Amino acid sequence: MKRSVIPGRLKQHIRFCKSRDGARIAMAAVGQGPPLLRTAHWLSHVEHDARSPVWTHWLEELSRDHTFIRYDQRGCGLSDWSPPSTSFESWIDDLEAVVEAHGLKQFPLFGMSQGGAIAIAYAARHPDKVSQLVLFGAYAKGVLRRDPTEQQREEAETLVKLIRLGWGRDNPAFRQVFTSQFIPDGTHEQHQWFNDLERLSASPENAATIVETLYQLDVAAAAESIRVPTLVLHSRHDARVPFEEGRRLAGLIPAARFVPLESRNHVLLRGEPAWAQFLEELRSFLGTAAADPLARSGLTASEKEVLTLVAQGLDNAAIAEALAKSEKTVRNQVSSVFSKLGVNSRAQAIVLARDAGLGVPARDN
Secondary structure, three states, X not given: OEEEEEOOOEEEEEEEEEOOOOOEEEEEEEOOOOEXXXXXXXXXXXXXXXXXXXXXXXXXXXXOOOEEEEEOOOOOOOOOOOOOOOOHHHHHHHHHHHHHHXXXXXXXXXXXXXHHHHHHHHHHHOOOOEEEEEEEXXXXXXXXXXXXXXXXXXXXXXXXXXXXXXXXXXXXXXXHHHHHHHOOOOOHHHHHHHHHHHHHHOOHHXXXXXXXXXXXXXXXXXXXXOOOOEEEEEXXXXXXXXXXXXXXXXXXXXXXXXXXXXXXXXXXXXXXXXXXXXXXXXXXXXXXXXXXXXXOXXXXXXXXXXXXXXXXXXXXXXXXXXXXXXXXXXXXXXXXXXXXXXXXXXXXXXXXXXXXXXXXXXXXX
């Protein structure tokens, strides 16, 4: 077992298990408490992600009340890069192996992007294992299963060709196409890191094979059979997976709750208002809302927006300019925020805001 330290305060434990066909799967656990298991998704590296400006806030916040368990998909990260097969069924086998390796009896299951389809299939087959199902940026059908137009088919084929030609090159121009879909609002540092992740996480051939497999996903029937409490969240302007796919997925799962998030990012970034909303919805759904210092503060959406900018280090004048408000209005809102949070200074408010996942110091792109 390998131990790595996440910048700040968290330690993660990396170990391996074998899937049904012998493929080696890398797993990582961070935090303490009841388990929260995230299914594998494309573009992951359990060791590299722990040092990233894109993923560390996910690890910090999702491990705040749980032992957060994640693993690299076969063909990616620290998992086997030459697995016996790459298929949707093998991905489900990998999840089953991870569950068995951790001795999990019942647990909330979290699926992001393509990991949502894996989570849905698992929950449909093992309803006794899954206490709650959380899906973010997920979809029921891959691109080529959505009755695509001829142009959409050509775009899909072109993307695979682009991967095979440019994925492994030193010049990140080819990979930037994907980065711009995943985190269009990211900083230069975040884009650079994501470009590097793509090359580190999978070979060109593995990446192309995975994408071709994703095109053919179809878990619509499984989604209709889900009988566990389900929360579906999706960024309204997601450039990677259309918002309509998230809404369609929520409509398939009986009694699923659907939450639109105001973001363009497929992977939510620290400091954006949608990240705070995601955490609030997740914790409320999982029953850990009390752990969020802002959960019972009564802040309005407008006040949270102001607090996010306070946490980024902006003064009242800068906040007023950013939000197109008068400085007096901002001053009154800041006073209201302080009162509701029970703090006496900006520094105290910033600490609480950061603990809740709001805001980072402003920096140049």
